[in-house]
Amino acid sequence: MTVVSACKEFVFEEDRPFLSCHASTLIGLDNGDVLAAWFGGTAEGERDVDIWTSTRVRGVWSAPRHAASHAEEPLWNPVLYRREDDLIDLYYKAGHKIRSWRTLVASSPDGMVWSQAKELVEGDEGGRGPVKNKPIRLVDGILAAPASVETKTRWDAFVDLSSDKGASWSRTDLVPLRRIEAPADGSVPDPGTVAGKGVIQPTLWESAPGHVHMLLRSTERYIFRSDSVDGGRTWCEAYATELWNNNSGIDLTKLPDGRLALVCNPVPTERTPLVVLFSTDNGHSWGDKFVLEDGPGEYSYPAIINDGKDLHLTYTWRRERIAYWKLTVQ
16 A cells, blocks of 8 residues: 655644643544544643644644533543534543543534533443544444453453444443463563453454454553454454554554554554554555654554545644644555
8 A cells, every 4th residue: 555645734833731632533524624632731640631622624723622621530532433413422531540430422513512521321430432442333333432441450342332323332241361370480471362451442443244353452562453243242352463562552444445554653662653554454464554753752542534545643742742644545
């Protein structure tokens, strides 16, 4: 796959209304415009961290604007999703600790004014619905949200499914993992086994009706994968891919012709470089690469969507800005 044009921008410059920002998300709007969201404040997990948005209209980004704010409670990991009726849903997490955060959702007709946020699942503690990456609508109309839970000692992934366009959700079982005790001699476990916390933050795609797949962030040096043949209701044991993972977020989009574009840090440790990798065989191998960032610093937590052969993506740039790229591929 060849990138025939590429354009990089910053969603905002140094005069931002927050010290730190992270965990962006984006959707396409009409006429090629884009809506992006992220969390920003003093630092991740601080009480003043809110959800912010900006709209790219005719190539120009608006000034950052508040989308959600909770008094004395940090907010995390916004996820945007454009519904079939063109309303925009904004999911985000709220809570002082990740293990006990809850998911809220607000809606908007234009990304400017948002409804009062409500709990996605009443009584939720630990997080339901999309945890970082976008939901996808399956061929049968089911909405599938990539989800995960985190405790101090264990990370696990699952999928939340909705048959009524997001009004209610049914949680799958946790994705199976081959867990082992960490080797006493400090040696590296065999690929495919999990000796650390585990896997979180899936990104989903459907290759054929009912055949759904996920790639996962892991603590085990590699991106993991799991597959479903029943519309995401059950999942095979997660297994290691050939792709390095630095225990940081990833995201993927499926192009109309079936090709996949994955954004990740293709290394086992640092959060640089950040690249786009392409697959023509449903993610079994990855060939062409486009480098987004390769200098010192943190470039992480990407989000990617496509509009035909146009790829739009955002990511964290040194925790100071949100960077945006538009790539056209052939």
